[in-house]
Amino acid sequence: MPISNTCVKTGQHSVAMTQIPYPDQPGPGQALIRTTLSTICGSDMHLVDEMPIPAGVPMGHEAIGVVEAVGDGVTNFKAGDRVASGCLACCGMCKRCQEGDHSVCETFNAPGNLLFGAQGEYFLVNGAQAGLAKVPDSLSDEQVLFVTDIMSTGFAAIERAGIRxxxxxxxxxxxxxxxCATAGARALGAGRIIAVESIPERVAMSKRFGADIVLDPADAVAKIQQMTGNxxxxxxxxxxxxxxxxxxACASVRIGGTVSSVGVYGAFPELTMATGGTFIHRKLVTTLCPVGTNRLERLMALIAGGTVDLTPLLTHSMKISDTPAGYDLFRKREGGVLKIALRP
Ligand SMILES: [Zn+2]
Ligand SMILES: [Zn+2]
Structure with a gap:
């Protein structure tokens, strides 16, 4: 029986490492994965600090690993396969999955279909047959880590806005x-990309990922209006x-344009559209991270083709056993931290 040293929530604002036993034989539709690279996500802070997730829940939903064992019904993957797992479970069979909208799978009840436990030496994936993808030998764990969540989400912010x-x-x-949205806008054909950010390391990274100009949040709306002839x-x-x-964002979009919201408003559920009195003839879309084998393969194809390189996001590296210290670092947003590579 594999015992996994895994980061678990121990209460509001606290996590710790715990030994979790996993079965040698996963249940129907499941795959047991041995982690080779994992990371911490901004939404982990919402889950630990704000949301009523009970103590004892294993944390982590972004990881690359090697299949240890699969349960009944999982025929596309076998022990020894190197795989990426989408951060949301999907069945591939329900109406939403058949429409290609796997992140709102009805079988695994979105949005409660989040993967848990990937910040551990092993983790268990539900709906493995539809939700895993093999990683090509030519690509490193570091190159593909973000297809599991933030690359898919950032690109989807641009895709669901219907970019032309x-x-x-x-x-x-x-x-x-x-x-990732900036890299996505560049890859998907944006003409001009205006990023808004004030943290110096993030400003620099934004330009590296394709932003033409980076504005300070203080007067960004006025400058955007100026730059676009109002x-x-x-x-x-x-x-x-x-x-x-x-x-x-609402105040910067043109009439006929689209506001695309991918931020997680964990503790800020009340939103006001400050658009000078009207939001007339504009569109608002929101997006859960797109998942499923086909989505993961498409994102990896972009990486393999050299269009996108997100490895600079890995600003820090530590052992999986040090994950709780990674949470502290991530919360403070100090030292230029963007993403932390967690290794076994
Ligand atoms: Zn995430
Ligand atoms: Zn489904």
Missing amino acids: TGDTVAIFAQGPVGL RGVDIAVEALGHQATFAN
Whole structure:
């Protein structure tokens, strides 16, 4: 029986390492994965600090690993396969999955289908047959780690906004997801990319990932209006989950344009559309991380083709056994931290 040293929530604002036993033989539809690279996500802070997730829940939903064993019904993957797992479980069979909308799978009851336990030496994946993807030998764990969540989410922010070739895109906040949205806007054909961020390391990374200009949040809306002849941008992405960035995104989008919200408004559920009195003839879309084998393979194809390299996001590295210290580092947003590589 594999025993996994895993980071678990121990109460509000606290996590600790615990030994979790996993079965040698996973249940139907499940796969047991031995972690080779994992990381911490901004949404982990919401889960630990704000949400009523009970103590004892194993943390982590972004990881690459090697299949240890599979349960009944999992025929596409076998022990020894190197795989990426989407951060949300999907069945591949229900109506939503058949429409290609795997992140809102009805079988695993989105949004309660989040993967748990990937910040451990082993983790168990539900719906493995539809939710895993083999990692090509030519790609490293570091290159593909973010297809599991933030790359898929950041790209989807642009995709669900219905980007057209040459669109002007403003992206509010350049944390890990916002930076992935910037890389996505560049890869998907944006004309001009205006990022909004004030932390110097994030400003630098934003330019590296494709932003044409990075504005300070204090006067970003006024500058965006100036730069667009008072029309506003075609697409405004909210990537932080705060009232102010959402209001600024609404105030920056042109009539007929789209606000695309991917921030997690954990403790900030009340939003006001500050658009000078009207939000007339604009669109608002929100997005859960797209998942499923096909999605993961498509994202890895972009990486393999050289269009996207997100490895600079891995600013720090530590052992999985030190994950709780990683939470402290991540919360403080100090030392230029973007993503922390967690290794066994
Ligand atoms: Zn995440
Ligand atoms: Zn489904």
